[in-house]
Amino acid sequence: MWSHLRTLWIVFLHTFQKRVTVQYPDVKPKIPPRWRGRIVLSRDPDGKERCVACYLCSVACPVGCITLQAGEDETGRRYPKLFRINFSRCVFCGLCEEACPTCAIQLTPDFEMCEYKRQNLVYEKEHLLISGCGKYPGYNFYNVAGLAIGGKGKGEAEHETPPVDVRSLML
């Protein structure tokens, strides 16, 4: 009986406590920068697509919502001809971001992506690509990779020396 009365009193005291509800559409919630929300494809500092169409994100995706098709331009640089994310399947786990070797695919703190038609949740490459670098400013995959592409030969990347001609060592 005493505990019942005590409960009543404690609950009554909640009249004077602050309410915890965030009135969402009026008050936007504070979202941490590493929040796993809408997925984007970022670009190099010089404005080229970072994605090299390695398919790792598509493989890592537990629900299989990423579809892509590789292509290669005349300079030998790989890019996705098609990049499609079905957000009606996506579980925002962030595994694609972890798998990406070029920091191209990134999750952003945006979660407001409701649609009236389910088909509108399928994002194509032009919807996914952003103009900037996203979370990794200044990172350019081809500048640190050993691969030769148009305008950059073997050994011309950062922290790299030109390849040694092994035959010259035999003299």
Add this chain to the structure above:
Amino acid sequence: MWTEIGWPLVVVAGVLFVVLNLAAVLIWMERRLLALWQDRYGPNRVGIFGVLQPVADMVKIFFKEDWVPPFADKVTFVMAPAIIVVTVLLSFVVVPFAPGVIVTDINIGILFFLAMSSLGVYSLALAGWASNNKYSLIGGMRTTAQMLAYEVFMGLSMMGVVIQAGSFSLTEIVEAQRGLWYCIPQCVGLVVFFVAGLAETHRIPFDLPEAEGELVAGFHSEYSGMKFGMFFVGEYLGITLISSLTVAMFFGGWLGPWLPPVLWFAIKTLIVLCLFILIRASLPRFRYDQLIEIGWKYMLPLSLVNLLVTGGVVLLMR
């Protein structure tokens, strides 16, 4: 002529209007207060502070499919929700809101209320029976057992007041409290009556007939649309009734300084209503055997002792 027929009609219309609207407002008030005590906001979108939420709910509930299950006993199934509203509304006949503002001041007001509240049990029991669903039936059975246990000492707890006032008429009971409200000499009766009232309206510590955790929705599992709504209107009307009776019998009814009598009655009733909601916000549901045990083993003897002591004291004072 005017005072003989006109005035009662005005009172009837006024009481119906106020009480039915109060039932709607109570839905909003209960949700807001529960939210307040749980550190939330509750409905605050429709209208100022969300007061139009019941209107929106009503519109919705009227457009719902009004479905009668094919296996149900149709006539009883349709009648059951009406019974609870009708009996509770009839009980308001004897509630004195202010001197002269009463539908009819019959000299057995309390007995009339007890009779009506006993009839109200049929609503739930029949709803549970007619639904032809095992959960509903268990809910109906629980209602019957609960009411058998709680009607007895509800009546007995009111007898203390009746002995002190020397009348069954609620108006005279209120008038008899001019010197001292009965909540002080009849404090035991007040507690017992309030507990019985909670059980009578099957509010949360005693809401076994509709225990959501165990019986889907108890006696109204099969109900939909406005028939389902009627049970809720009935429940909120019941709470209002018990609150106004508590005020009339224990807290001096309309008595109070400065303000007009009707306002005093309304303020006191609202406070008791808030207490009902506070209890809902804080106490968990009793187990079935605990409920019956509280009724027969504690409350009934307590009310009998109260009755005995009150009777003895009144005899000695005479």
